[in-house]
Amino acid sequence: MNVAEFKASLSGAAPAPQSPAPLAALWWAAKGDWDQAHRIAQDDSSTEAAWVHAYLHRAEGDLGNAGYWYRRASKPVADGPVEAEWEQIASTLLGSPRT
Structure with missing residues (x-):
């Protein structure tokens, strides 16, 4: 699956x-269900889930909490549009170029 299909x-x-937890959380975030996305990301201990978790807190405006999760994910704090970060995460998780 590529980003367009996602x-x-x-x-x-x-x-x-069959979606892995981080991808499912990103899917729910795109659907506007922050709580469901957060529950999924929070219950997964992978670095990918930590990245999605960071994105979720950044999108809600909780930058302090987001910073913690970016560190857990070993990712730099994003500073561009949240939509662009969503695309980047989706592309990385799907292992495909953004389209």
């Missing part, structure tokens, strides 16, 4: 059942 899946009721 975006197209947002018309569904839930992410694909």
Whole structure:
């Protein structure tokens, strides 16, 4: 799946059942369900989930908490538009170029 296909899946009721937790959290974030996205990201101990967790707190404006999660993810604090960060995370998690 590439980013375009992932975006197209947002018309569904839930992410694909085989989606890894960080990707599922990113999917729920794009659907506007921050709480569901946060629960999923928080319950996964991977660095990928920490990156999504950082993104979620940055998107809500909690920059202090976001900074903690960026450090846990070993990622620099993002400073561009949150939409661009979502795309970057999705592309990385999917292992595909942004389209």
